[in-house]
Amino acid sequence: MxxxxxxxxxxxxxxxxxxxxxxxxxxxxxxxxxxxxxxxxxxxxxxxxxxxxxxxxxxxxxxxxxxxxxxxxxxxxxxxxxxxxxxxxxxxxxxxxxxxxxxxxxxxxxxxxxxxxxxxxxxxxxxxxxxxxxxxxxxxxxxxxxxxxxxxxxxxxxxxxxxxxxxxxxxxxxxxxxxxxxxxxxxxxxxxxxxxxxxxxxxxxxxxxxxAQNVSPRSMAVMKRQVYAAQFETLAEAVAVGNREMAESFRSEDFREGVAHFVEKRQANFTGR
Missing domain, CATH: 3.90.226.10 (2-enoyl-CoA Hydratase; Chain A, domain 1)
Incomplete structure (x- = not known):
């Protein structure tokens, strides 16, 4: 373009x-x-x-x-x-x-x-x-x-x-x-x-x-959304959002890769999923 x-x-x-x-x-x-x-x-x-x-x-x-x-x-x-x-x-x-x-x-x-x-x-x-x-x-x-x-x-x-x-x-x-x-x-x-x-x-x-290379793009997107949304939330609301998002993170491919590359001592290969 x-x-x-x-x-x-x-x-x-x-x-x-x-x-x-x-x-x-x-x-x-x-x-x-x-x-x-x-x-x-x-x-x-x-x-x-x-x-x-x-x-x-x-x-x-x-x-x-x-x-x-x-x-x-x-x-x-x-x-x-x-x-x-x-x-x-x-x-x-x-x-x-x-x-x-x-x-x-x-x-x-x-x-x-x-x-x-x-x-x-x-x-x-x-x-x-x-x-x-x-x-x-x-x-x-x-x-x-x-x-x-x-x-x-x-x-x-x-x-x-x-x-x-x-x-x-x-x-x-x-x-x-x-x-x-x-x-x-x-x-x-x-x-x-x-x-x-x-x-x-x-x-x-x-x-x-x-x-771009070493952190989870999914984590970045979620954390950015959390921080800006929290400007209009109470602490209790931000905690509740964090708890919900953490549960979702545990089910993500990027969480599995985050643990695997640390344990295996290799370069991360995050997909954003």
Whole structure:
């Protein structure tokens, strides 16, 4: 499938989706929105893919919404707020919270790793936060940006950001729109790891390869679903879900293989079943 604003590469059980407008710091466009979702859906349905990596071409991850698009919205809307675009559910079996226009990453059954290679601002920061794991290069810079555009905390960042870094820190970043470098992002909990810029994709691919080759894809899918669903559950409900899922795991092929490869001291051969 040909794409206008992204690149997709699949190999070694890893699908790499690259935002590909490097001359614009990969500023977000309607075409990019559509293509990223299509690529995520394709990777989620592909049994040969076990991990998804999202990154940006050139020296930026995503500088936010393309300013030309924002200016068109302002000009066409006048005093009227633009009507949000409708989006069909990514997966109707997950909570409705993960079925909105941008919050569908948690509904993807496979791990989504954000390789943050440069500026991630506004909508670009939102997309980075929806990744399950974020590994940043030393040149990564984060900014909510919204308050300096006369906008608000959009697309669920008001829900996601406090859960990652706490209420006070989230308000700081939202109200000020100040820039946060990679090391501060690590201290705040915005990213899981910071690596030298030149080694970013090597480190990300090594981590993704470990997930793809050495752990059960069934376990990853179930655990990801558990963690995101638990955001709306009581502890007792999460325990009950865990007990039910553990019983199902005992009946799975991956459980039998998990025990067998450990006992036999060999490479695992998980099937996801």
């Amino acid at each position: 040909s794409h206008e604003d992204i690149l997709v590469e699949t190999g070694d059980r890893i699908a790499t989706i690259t935002l590909n407008r490097p001359d614009k710091l990969n500023a977000w466009t309607p075409a990019m929105e559509r293509e990223v979702r299509e690529a995520m859906e394709a990777a989620d349905c592909d049994d040969a893919v076990r991990v998804i990596v999202l990154t940006g071409a050139g020296r930026g991850f995503c500088a936010g919404a393309d300013m030309a698009v924002l200016n068109t919205i302002r000009t066409e809307a006048g005093d009227r707020a633009p009507r949000p675009l409708g989006t069909r559910p990514f997966d109707v079996s997950v909570p409705p919270d993960y079925q909105t226009r941008y919050s569908y990453f948690p509904a993807v059954s496979k791990p989504v790793i954000g390789a943050i290679n440069g500026p991630a601002a506004g909508l670009g920061m939102v997309m980075a936060l929806y990744c399950d794991i974020r590994i940043a290069g030393a040149d990564a810079v984060f900014s909510t940006a919204f308050s300096k555009r006369g906008l608000i905390a959009e697309h669920g960042i008001s829900w996601m950001l406090p859960r990652l870094i706490g209420l006070a820190a989230a308000l700081d970043l939202l109200l000020s729109s100040r820039k946060v470098g990679a090391e501060e992002a690590l201290r705040l909990g915005l990213v899981n790891r910071v690596v030298p810029q030149a080694e970013l994709m090597t480190e990300v691919r090594a981590y993704a390869a470990d997930l």
